[in-house]
Amino acid sequence: MQAGLRFEQLTNEEKHQHFMERINRGEKIEADDWMPDDYRTSLIRLISMHGISEIMGALPEKEWVPKAPSLHRKLAIMAKVQDEMGHGQLLLRVAEDLMAPLGKTREDIMQDLFSGKLKFHNVFHMEAPTWGDAGMIAWLVDGAAIISQSMMLDSSYGPYARALKRICAEEVFHAQHGESIILALAEGTPEQRELLQDSLNRWWTSLIMFFGPKSAKETGNSNADKNIMYKIRTKTNEELRQEFFTKYIPRIWALGLTIPDETIHFDDDTQMWIYQDVDWSEFKQIVSGNGPRSQDRLDLRRRSYDNNGWVREALAAQKAI
């Protein structure tokens, strides 16, 4: 930047260059800093999707909160789901700050969720018919989330990086809670082991999908590439998926469970896991709101939103006084 020239007087290209220099130096961008429009929109897309996924993600587990099979498990799953809601709240606050200059609020986030414009993670569109699924979600879905979120701990956007620090710390407890449920079932009766294996069979494809397609070829967009350029994220979807395999496949095998993919193995030459890829058109269908439980769960939220309309009005009237 030329000395004496005020930042506001720079052209957009110069501002952009200055911005790229900042993030390349490893500086953090804050909510009130200048940022390119597509950086802002990328962040809003990513963080509101993440936030709303935490909130929608509470719903499949919520199905098991009242049914958790001991007082200890009841307390643990209540604490866990409460944490997820808390993460959702924290992230929506970050997204709200980014949306404010565009004249948008949380109301827009909720309406976009209801209309299907704002998507949430594929895993939370799926069925969770047994207690084994409550364990599987906490163990492997949260385990996958830790891997994908940890790479953004050093995100160029400061408020997101800070929120993720707290979220990741809590997710570690969730994964342990999940692992504890899984271990109890794995060491239990033949019926309990079967419950567990069924659940793994049910979740495996969703877990592969969780990290997203290998490249833009499958989805036709390049959000991941842009996020890497802007140092919002640091790894590709496939790198994250491979990390997940490396961490969890040995553990799954150690429990005596079978992964429902006969081809899966570690290839010494390429140092990569070879696996059966999934049908990415199905993924697209699921995240577009056509998964087995997408509409049921959205209906729960819509219904509570409608039922509580009078409460929002009452609170707004209170604020106005």
Place this chain on the structure above:
Amino acid sequence: MNNKTTNDPEKSALIELIYQLGDDDFILAYRGSEWLGLAPHIEEDVAFSSISQDMMGHATMYYHLLEALGEGEADELAHLRNPEAFRNAILLEKVNGSGTYLDKPDYDWAFAVVRNYFYAVHKQVRLESLRLSSYGPLADAARKIITEQYYHLMHWELWFKQLVTSTEEAKKRMFSAVETVWKDFGGVLTLGPSYSEMVKAGFIEDENLMKKRWLNRIEKMFQETGVPLQGEPLIESGNGRKREHTQDLADALATLSEVYATNPASGW
């Protein structure tokens, strides 16, 4: 599972009291957990689920006291008793609204606020008395619980105040919920048939004294916020302290023990 009986009337009264305390918190915590994801806003979802979790923790403490008194394992007390063995007040077992927590839950936030606020005031009064209980383990538990209870009470009091002093619709819904809850709140305030034994042994104070304290606090709030006074709280739907219950409790117990009951002997 049958409850052990004892010939010692004092011990029976103590056990009876702790069942009331544990079952009240247990069933209302369960009702709270059904609200998860359905509260009026996300901040409330976080706060409400934290409160439900605390209450479930309080129930667990009481069930452990019963375990120590030879009533069986805490998990069995929570998951395997028949509805006829529960001593919670009927008001606390009532459903949150129509539908189930999984299917078309048309839950009533006014009812939730009033039931929880009234209960929180009573729980506070009851814990203040239990802190001085002649049964040491109960007094210790009460001292621990009251530190969390303070925040629950603040939370529900704020909701109550805000909604009864806001829009006409909010007032109408809240006043109607007050009337509904009033019809059965007498069932929360009573200590049941063995009440004189409980009081004589110094486990807890006279129920009439506690009822008066509760009424004083509630009527003070009503006067401050313009809610019509209601007279004496009633016990219309039956007395849970006498083990009278509704289908709502049977349904709730079937749900909350669904997994455990498939194999109580196994680890979960």
